[in-house]
Amino acid sequence: MTTFKDLGVSAPILKAINNMGFEEATPIQAQTIPLGVEGNDVIGQAQTGTGKTAAFGIPMLEKVDTKLRKIQGLVVAPTRELAIQVAEELNRIGRHTGVRALAIFGGQPMDRQIRALKDGPQIVVATPGRLLDHMRRRTIHISMVQIAVLDEADEMLNMGFIDDIREILKAIPEGHQTLLFSATMPKEIREIATTLMNNPKEVKVKAKEMTVENIDQYFIEIPEKQKFETLNNHLDIHSPDLAIVFARTKKRVDEITEGLQARGYRAEGIHGDLTQGKRMSVLNKFKHGRLDVLVATDVAARGLDISGVTHVYNFDIPQDPESYVHRIGRTGRAGRTGEAISFITPREMAHLNLIEKVTKSKMKRLMPPSYKDAQRGKQQLTIDKLLRTIERHDLKDYHEAANELLENHDSVTVIAAALKLMTKERKDTPVTISSVAPISVKKAKGGDRRNRSGSGNKRYYGGRNQGGRNQGGRNQGGRNRKGNYQKSRNNSK
Numbered sequence: 424m425t426t427f428k429d430l431g432v433s434a435p436i437l438k439a440i441n442n443m444g445f446e447e448a449t450p451i452q453a454q455t456i457p458l459g460v461e462g463n464d465v466i467g468q469a470q471t472g473t474g475k476t477a478a479f480g481i482p483m484l485e486k487v488d489t490k491l492r493k494i495q496g497l498v499v500a501p502t503r504e505l506a507i508q509v510a511e512e513l514n515r516i517g518r519h520t521g522v523r524a525l526a527i528f529g530g531q532p533m534d535r536q537i538r539a540l541k542d543g544p545q546i547v548v549a550t551p552g553r554l555l556d557h558m559r560r561r562t563i564h565i566s567m568v569q570i571a572v573l574d575e576a577d578e579m580l581n582m583g584f585i586d587d588i589r590e591i592l593k594a595i596p597e598g599h600q601t602l603l604f605s606a607t608m609p610k611e612i613r614e615i616a617t618t619l620m621n622n623p624k625e626v627k628v629k630a631k632e633m634t635v636e637n638i639d640q641y642f643i644e645i646p647e648k649q650k651f652e653t654l655n656n657h658l659d660i661h662s663p664d665l666a667i668v669f670a671r672t673k674k675r676v677d678e679i680t681e682g683l684q685a686r687g688y689r690a691e692g693i694h695g696d697l698t699q700g701k702r703m704s705v706l707n708k709f710k711h712g713r714l715d716v717l718v719a720t721d722v723a724a725r726g727l728d729i730s731g732v733t734h735v736y737n738f739d740i741p742q743d744p745e746s747y748v749h750r751i752g753r754t755g756r757a758g759r760t761g762e763a764i765s766f767i768t769p770r771e772m773a774h775l776n777l778i779e780k781v782t783k784s785k786m787k788r789l790m791p792p793s794y795k796d797a798q799r800g801k802q803q804l805t806i807d808k809l810l811r812t813i814e815r816h817d818l819k820d821y822h823e824a825a826n827e828l829l830e831n832h833d834s835v836t837v838i839a840a841a842l843k844l845m846t847k848e849r850k851d852t853p854v855t856i857s858s859v860a861p862i863s864v865k866k867a868k869g870g871d872r873r874n875r876s877g878s879g880n881k882r883y884y885g886g887r888n889q890g891g892r893n894q895g896g897r898n899q900g901g902r903n904r905k906g907n908y909q910k911s912r913n914n915s916k
């Protein structure tokens with residue numbers, strides 16, 4: 424066991440992480456914090472939910488000169504929600520240090536961000552598109568940055584982002600430290616990474632599987648047309664605390680969300696075509712348990728840390744094994760358990776094998792639950808509630824009424840009526856989800872998956888989604904954006 428004190432972490436940070444309940448350092452933290460503090464470039468790879476944010480955040484916070492109200496640390500992250508979350512985590516860890524972190528992302532008014540930047544944060548956590556906007560308008564000054572982090576580094580160094588990242592890193596003074604973190608790091612991306620770094624130390628936390636052990640992984644082989652009913656049945660039987668349902672396109676996210684709502688579930692969707700306000704309000708509702716099901720594109724696949732997510736459904740299997748790792752990693756975080764259930768159409772079985780091979784994990788087959796199983800599952804929940812009431816409450820006040828009821832009706836009928844009343848029955852509103860073509864394994868085979876995956880490529884790698892179509896200030900001010908960048912954006916998640 425390594426404590427943060429053993430790692431030489433300073434008193435103000437120790438105080439904060441102690442309050443946050445971190446008792447010992449996770450392996451990635453134990454291995455990378457000293458390297459980062461010593462000034463090394465680091466590539467850190469460790470499973471989802473194992474505390475990579477603090478692994479780069481602590482060295483960054485330690486290095487900031489608090490007397491200087493200039494940006495000294497820069498974190499670049501692929502989505503707006505992740506940028507917000509990382510800035511929040513850094514502010515929590517840095518609470519007693521006097522360091523302030525600010526999130527800068529698309530979809531928010533530029534002037535508001537300009538004002539916030541003038542307040543002198545020492546750390547900025549940004550999405551690349553909006554950061555470049557500020558750089559080109561000279562409303563951000565990053566010439567004092569000593570330490571740069573690419574969170575979700577493999578995603579940031581992928582086709583949709585790489586040019587932006589190069590441009591950003593070029594604007595930072597030479598001799599800065601670069602830290603790269605992710606749960607996945609395909610070889611070809613690692614090679615690109617090292618060209619941007621200075622003699623990096625590579626830390627890979629050894630794990631048998633790329634996925635987290637305490638996530639139980641299942642698959643259900645099922646025709647496309649039965650996916651929606653199967654999802655309903657599964658939700659009814661397992662009644663997850665919080666569930667995330669990943670779908671392939673924005674349109675499907677909308678359709679599944681509307682379908683679930685029509686059936687009476689508390690569900691909302693998140694994807695790149697929604698306004699930033701809507702994206703944030705949906706995520707906040709989900710975090711606070713005012714939603715049970717979040718339906719999402721890959722925009723929510725990486726980095727988001729929402730406690731209480733017990734189930735992740737892949738309504739559509741992702742194209743890339745890496746995406747699978749990140750999606751299911753939204754559950755089973757920080758030592759908790761979780762379940763991941765992937766729906767696979769018969770023609771996609773080969774793709775499932777590929778995912779298993781790359782991630783070195785195994786999904787167990789589940790038979791699709793039937794409507795009857797679902798009904799029974801819901802009734803069981805009611806029965807459990809009823810039994811708890813019998814155990815925990817004095818029911819004497821109800822005896823007289825109960826006896827009267829039983830004088831005129833048989834006991835089975837009375838109990839059945841009570842169960843019916845207490846059971847939240849699913850509405851049987853008809854729902855159709857438009858079909859999509861199955862994912863073909865041919866597109867995703869071989870070492871050079873990315874360059875061969877055609878339109879699927881754009882879907883996953885293109886949709887960098889700083890803002891979808893609602894990019895707020897992005898296109899104001901008559902800048903000329905690079906065509907390829909714009910194109911990839913418009914294919915966003």
Ligand SMILES: Nc1ncnc2c1ncn2[C@@H]1O[C@H](COP(=O)(O)OP(=O)(O)OP(=O)(O)O)[C@@H](O)[C@H]1O
Binds near residue numbers: 477605
């Ligand atoms: N040493 C620790 N002890 C206990 N909890 C921790 C520790 N370090 C981090 N955590 C908590 O664990 C959760 C996951 O951390 P974090 O989001 O940094 O994971 P991650 O490795 O970045 O995952 P992902 O690959 O999905 O981005 C967070 O809620 C964080 O506050």
Ligand SMILES: [Mg+2]
Binds near residue numbers: 476574726
């Ligand atoms: Mg992370």
